[in-house]
Amino acid sequence: xxxxxxxxxxxxxxxxxxxxxxxxxxxxxxxxxxxxxxxxxxxxxxxxxxxxxxxxxxxxxxxxxxxxxxxxxxxxxxxxxxxxxxxxxxxxxxxxxxxxxxxxxxxxxxxxxxxxxxxxxxxxxxxxxxxxxxxxxxxxxxxxxxxxxxxxxxxxxxxxxxxxxxxxxxxxxxxxxxxxxxxxxxxxxxxxxxxxxxxxxxxxxxxxxxxxxxxxxxxxxxxxxxxxxxxxxxxxxxxxxxxxxxxxxxxxxxxxxxxxxxxxxxxxxxxxxxxxxxxxxxxxxxxxxxxxxxxxxxxxxxxxxxxxxxxxxxxxxxxxxxxxxxxxxxxxxxxxxxxxxxxxxxxxxxxxxxxxxxxxxxxxxxxxxxxxxxxxxxxxxxxxxxxxxxxxxxxxxxxxxxxxxxxxxxxxxxxxxxxxxxxxxxxxxxxxxxxxxxxxxxxxxxxxxx
Amino acid sequence: xxxxxxxxxxxxxxxxxxxxxxxxxxxxxxxxxxxxxxxxxxxxxxxxxxxxxxxxxxxxxxxxxxxxxxxxxxxxxxxxxxxxxxxxxxxxxxxxxxxxxxxxxxxxxxxxxxxxxxxxxxxxxxxxxxxxxxxxxxxxxxxxxxxxxxxxxxxxxxxxxxxxx
Numbered sequence: 001x002x003x004x005x006x007x008x009x010x011x012x013x014x015x016x017x018x019x020x021x022x023x024x025x026x027x028x029x030x031x032x033x034x035x036x037x038x039x040x041x042x043x044x045x046x047x048x049x050x051x052x053x054x055x056x057x058x059x060x061x062x063x064x065x066x067x068x069x070x071x072x073x074x075x076x077x078x079x080x081x082x083x084x085x086x087x088x089x090x091x092x093x094x095x096x097x098x099x100x101x102x103x104x105x106x107x108x109x110x111x112x113x114x115x116x117x118x119x120x121x122x123x124x125x126x127x128x129x130x131x132x133x134x135x136x137x138x139x140x141x142x143x144x145x146x147x148x149x150x151x152x153x154x155x156x157x158x159x160x161x162x163x164x165x166x167x168x169x170x171x172x173x174x175x176x177x178x179x180x181x182x183x184x185x186x187x188x189x190x191x192x193x194x195x196x197x198x199x200x201x202x203x204x205x206x207x208x209x210x211x212x213x214x215x216x217x218x219x220x221x222x223x224x225x226x227x228x229x230x231x232x233x234x235x236x237x238x239x240x241x242x243x244x245x246x247x248x249x250x251x252x253x254x255x256x257x258x259x260x261x262x263x264x265x266x267x268x269x270x271x272x273x274x275x276x277x278x279x280x281x282x283x284x285x286x287x288x289x290x291x292x293x294x295x296x297x298x299x300x301x302x303x304x305x306x307x308x309x310x311x312x313x314x315x316x317x318x319x320x321x322x323x324x325x326x327x328x329x330x331x332x333x334x335x336x337x338x339x340x341x342x343x344x345x346x347x348x349x350x351x352x353x354x355x356x357x358x359x360x361x362x363x364x365x366x367x368x369x370x371x372x373x374x375x376x377x378x379x380x381x382x383x384x385x386x387x388x389x390x391x392x393x394x395x396x397x398x399x400x401x402x403x404x405x406x407x408x409x410x411x412x413x414x415x416x417x418x419x420x421x422x423x424x425x426x427x428x429x430x431x432x433x434x435x436x437x438x439x440x441x442x443x444x445x446x447x448x449x450x
Numbered sequence: 451x452x453x454x455x456x457x458x459x460x461x462x463x464x465x466x467x468x469x470x471x472x473x474x475x476x477x478x479x480x481x482x483x484x485x486x487x488x489x490x491x492x493x494x495x496x497x498x499x500x501x502x503x504x505x506x507x508x509x510x511x512x513x514x515x516x517x518x519x520x521x522x523x524x525x526x527x528x529x530x531x532x533x534x535x536x537x538x539x540x541x542x543x544x545x546x547x548x549x550x551x552x553x554x555x556x557x558x559x560x561x562x563x564x565x566x567x568x569x570x571x572x573x574x575x576x577x578x579x580x581x582x583x584x585x586x587x588x589x590x591x592x593x594x595x596x597x598x599x600x601x602x603x604x605x606x607x608x609x610x611x612x613x614x615x
Contacts, residue, residue, distance in 0.1 A: 059496075067496075105496040199493040199501040199508025203606040206572075228530030236521035337605075342508055354505045358512070367491065367510040369525055372533035372609035379571065379608075380532070 013041070013441040017434050018392065024399050026431045027392040030385040033208035039333040045444025046313050046437070047072030048165045051175045053315035053327050054078050054088065056343065057159040058196045064107045064122060070329050071165050076151060077101045078161060079122045088154045088163045089124045094146035124148035158187045159194060160315070178264040181415035182309050185301050186317055188294070196325075197342040197357065203366040204337050205375050207382035209313075209330040212338070213433065215374055216310040216318075217261065217269035219424035220397065222253050225377055229370040230254050233362060244279065245355035248321065248362060251276030252306060259424035260409055261398075262417035267312025267436030269429035270417070272305040272409070273320075282344075282352035283319075297412035308424075312436055321370075322360035334382055340364060395434070398426020454552050455585075455592070460559045461547040463585065463592050468542035471613045476523040480516060483594045484586055489513040491599040491615060500600055510601070511612065522612050533609055538569035540614055544581070556595060557585045563599075567614040577615050578602040 016038075018027040032038055048071060055067045055078055066079040068091055075091035077100075093100045098115035110127065111120045119128040126146035135141075152167035157180065162172055173180060187194060205212060215221070230250035237247060251257065252273050261271035278284055283303060290299050301307075308318040316326040328338040342360045344353060363370040398421045407420035421428045470479040483489075491510040492500040501507035513519055526534035546562040560582055567575045584596035599615050 103497065197508055198495055198503070198506070200496060201493055201508070201510070201606070202604065203609070205608070225532065228525050228528045231528060231530070232521040232525035235524050236517050239517040239520065240515060350506060357506070357508060361509055361512055365493070365508075365510060366606040366609040367611065369522065369531075372611065373531050375609050376532040376571070 013038075013438055013445070017438050019431070019435065021399055021402075024396055026396045026399060026427070026434075027394050028434055029391050030393050031388065031391065033211055033382060033385040034333060036333045039208075039330055041441055041445070042313075042330070042437075043072045044448075045441050047329070048074065049444055050166060050169050050440065051153070051162040051164045051172060052313065053311060054161045054163045056194075056196055056325060056341070057086075057156055057161055058194065058343075059105065060086065060161075062107065064109055065105070066101055066108065066122075067105050068101045068103065071151065071163055072329070074165065075099065076163065078154075078163070081122045086154055086156065086161065087122060087124055088151045088161075089148035090151070092149075093118055094120070094126055094148055095129070100148070118146060120148055124150055158183050175266060176311065177266055177268065178262070178416045178418070179266075179268040179270070179309060179311055181410075181413045182264075182270050182307060183317070185298075185307065185413065186309075186319060186323075188290075188298075188302055193346050194343050195346040197344050197353070199342075201340045201365045202337065203340075203375075204331065204335060205378055206335055207375075207378040208334055208385070209328060209336040210437075211378045211381050212328060212336060212374075213310065213313065214395075214430055215378055216308065216316045217271060217429040217433070218427070219259070219261070219271055219273070219308075220427070221374075221377065222425075225373045226253050226370050228373070229363065232369055245282055245284070245352060246358075247277065247280045248359055249275055249277045249280045249306075252320070259422075260407055261421050261424050261426050261429045262410065262415075263419040263429050263432030264309070264415075265418040265432065267433050267440075268310060269432060270307070270309040271424040271429065272301075272307045273424050275304055275306050278303050282348065282356045285349075285352060295412075301409070301413055310433075312433060321363040322356050324360065324364060395427040395430045398423060398428050399431075401426060402428050455549070455557050455587070457547065457549045460549050460557060460585065460592075461544075461561075464544050464547060464559070464561055464581070464583070467594070468544050472540050472542055474537060474613075476527065476613070480520055480523060483516045483519060483597075484588070485516050486514075487516050487519070487594055488596040488598075489519055489612065490597070491601060494604040498604060510610075511599075519612065526611060526613070534611065536569060538567040538572075538575070538614060540565055540567045555587055557583075557587070557592070559583045559585060563615075565614055567610075572608050575608060575610070575614065577610060579615065 016029045016032045052071050054069055059067045060078055060080045063080050063082045066077050068077040077091045078088045081087050091101050093113040095118045100111050100113055117130040121127050126143045151163040153164040155172040230253040233248045233250050257274050259273040306320040310316050314327050318324050323343050325343045326340045328336055330336050401421050403420045490504055490512050493508045493510050504512045525531055529535055543564040544561050548560045550558040562580050564578045579601040582598040585592045586595040
């Protein structure tokens, strides 16, 4: 018997989270990672009930450019309309529901369904059907009946395109909240627009999506899981006597460095760490330019700090090893799919672009020297989530060091996180993720019950 | 060794390379590569086509210089990489070997490949593709100046490394 997506022995989703900051406790019931009913409820209460990341505007730069993706379970595509605006529609023909857009990306004047040939323009209007006169009398034929279904909300912030299947959601800017200050920093270094570098990667991982979502704001694992990365890169650099931007800054993985982490509210997270070697990053070449444009505090944020953020529930942005955009979705309770791109300032000099890309390939991708170890750990955690007799996953680290509101660095940026902590290896940001998770799950179920 | 190299000799060389990988003799495998060797597995664009300009686009693996390959070997042998510990067992099936050109210093060759990998944690993984080699004639032996690996699959289940492609 399934009741409200919760196993009968649980009274509600609140039972999955043991949130007692006064006792120094924050724990998550590991069944949250393997209960198919939880995923069903996440689809309807999280992924299909609020803003999710769709693509970057650079993916759909020109009129007619389209990008096919998903919101939760539901296939959608984003398209640039002739007037320059964006549209986003369910990727199902208005007639018999064949997949309308079958390529991931492309450019077109309109869409022709591969099944019965119905035609649609980039505004989602049905513009032609095959042999209408012999199939319907005029009284029962209205082409508009077949128009594509648009998503309820579509908006973008600094090039990041988000959509929502639910209409009653806050403005995107309010949803992003404190995260906007950091997104601004991510975008600031580009003298022109940011572009998506040619090539991407897509990989599937045998774990619940939340295990990987937690891996993002988790810097605590890096010196353990990625020590072998640091050793391998240091071995290579010694062997090759590398210098300048060809070097990789592994200091973050091997020593104690100044850092901070943030619960940005709405389930969004961030952390930064001081860069031991800021000159190893392509952006360092713009130092003089940035110093003219911004305050010293802001320049320190851009040049001196490696930055990482997650936007609940499906976007990860970071500028640690390299500039990086990642989105993901659950495929089933124990399987997820990730898409990843390198993002860079358009017009970047080739030698800097090459250095950025090599750092990216070193670390990320299912063929890199670090991501495979993240995947292996995540998959092992998925297997161990069935250890029901040891049911709690602890995320209490740093709870006693939590600062309500911004720390000094956040204030410098005009960023208003819900909470800050003085180390990137604290778990307070993850607590924000699960508090948001619970809020959305409970709100959604209440709404469903009316 | 300016004389032409027979297709059989090229195939023999490729089989030996595959055998060194499968028997995890990574040190001997590295010895097959020139110091300035290129090891390149392009990624794909959103259209599924392989990227073509390795320096300025994203690759699965793009290593220029043998030290980068040595670092990869160092990592998987370090014992610290969970993804590589224990190392998956592999069998490289190298077929359809053809010699595309044979110059005074270098031979260009092509082969198809299927690599079956097994480890208990992830089960079986099969990756298919083709190899494009530039083999340099150096002191009476062939060495790899360039190995390009074009993978058929681009939606990757799990992860892969230099020895599973």
